[in-house]
Amino acid sequence: MNANILEINTKTLRKNISIIKAYTQTKFCFPVKANAYGHGLDIIVKNSYDLVDYFAVACLSEATQVYSACHEKPILVFGRVEYDDISKVLDCDFIYSIHSIEDIRSLSKIAKESSIKIKVHININTGMNRMGVGFDSYKEVIDKAYNSQHIELLGVYSHFACADDKNHPFNLQQNQKFKEVVAYTKSIKENVICHLANSYGLVGQADVCYDMVRPGILSYGFLPEFEVDDIVKEIQPIARLTSEIIKIISLNDGDSVGYSLLHKGFEGEYIATIPIGYGDGFFRALGGRGFVTIDEDTYPIVGKMSMDAMAISLGTNHKSLRVGNQVEIISNNPSLPNSAKNIAKLLNTIEYDVAATLNERIVRIGL
Known part of the structure; x- marks a missing residue:
């Protein structure tokens, strides 16, 4: 799947x-x-x-x-x-x-x-x-x-x-x-x-x-940016986009990551590869700017976004993270940096844009 x-x-x-x-x-x-x-x-x-x-x-x-x-x-x-x-x-x-x-x-x-x-x-x-x-x-x-x-x-x-x-x-x-x-x-x-x-x-x-x-x-x-009545505040995002770690590597001092070698790594930095990119309708502009979450811990997207993959930095201590761990690409928690609302703010766009650009390569399931 x-x-x-x-x-x-x-x-x-x-x-x-x-x-x-x-x-x-x-x-x-x-x-x-x-x-x-x-x-x-x-x-x-x-x-x-x-x-x-x-x-x-x-x-x-x-x-x-x-x-x-x-x-x-x-x-x-x-x-x-x-x-x-x-x-x-x-x-x-x-x-x-x-x-x-x-x-x-x-x-x-x-x-x-x-x-x-x-x-x-x-x-x-x-x-x-x-x-x-x-x-x-x-x-x-x-x-x-x-x-x-x-x-x-x-x-x-x-x-x-x-x-x-x-x-x-x-x-x-x-x-x-x-x-x-x-x-x-x-x-x-x-x-x-x-x-x-x-x-x-x-x-x-x-x-x-x-x-x-x-x-x-x-x-x-x-929800809009302006204040709304209390009953409307109960409305919540209905979707979250998830992927998984497919590879973890450890960098040496001087190693770089991705196209144009944009991300300059350091000794002992762990990099995880996630199989989602702009070919799936996820924004290329988030390379080097955006974030993902794993168990609500935040990790930065590093380097340039590829068509089919992106890299995240796990820092020097990747704890118990392993290949196969779930990664939250877009959170349904509005307070997290990778919520559609905050992604839209980062890219100076609107939530509609964040959701509507996701294409058919992404599987939709109802829970």
Whole structure:
């Protein structure tokens, strides 16, 4: 079996979701795009479907993966989809995002040819300027979708641009725009699902939960930097990445380690080789900067990270460490230096990046 294992604590996952549901008291749309933020889509879906109301993905291939794992819940596709591909999966009853009036025309054509109605949520651009219907034309698009014989309008949504900064004034501006969209949409069709809040939006902003929330990173256990309510603080990371020692050597004075001989060893220093590298999606930039833990003792990563391996220094006393000992590469303890949170700080990135870059060479298991 592969030595590199991402362990998913399914009990913690379910607890996190339950905390968020109790906190928001609204429908729960679970984003599982990018292989469930790197955690393993199949494991995540199968261990959460009974707690959530929707799943959300970025593209059609991800939607089919979710459908294979569970077709009991609606699946919303955020991204724009090639219309030729939609005709191949009509039986799956996916829900598609509308980003322009042209999308309605194209989907209506497919639906008419197949004698069905295609379900949609309309994405409204309230200021992020990435995707979605322009704010100045949202009424026209909503009207056209509602009045189409071949489109079933189920929802409207938008997305916060600055939710990680709870005091940013743009959050309020976006919410005010979305309130206008909600009022107009509800005047046409009362039971349309309106949703705006992502993870840090729902814990950082007031009156943003509407009919449904979309807590991605929060469900996986990553809290924002700003202060949150006590109940939210109970959320914990659901994953830990482990590997093992495959070789231990003792250096002589003047010996070096790895590419470019970057790490200069000293007499009696013990070096352990761990079979994980940037080829597994672990950050090459952590070479000479990052840490791992063994039984919560911390050891530095030394030298340049290789594609398939990295070296750690055990110092001059490797105690009882042996080949085969488990090494914690990413800890689920937020206080340790190799937690996803602290790795992200070290690399000036975000926890999403740490988890989502882990690739298929790493085995995912649910516990």
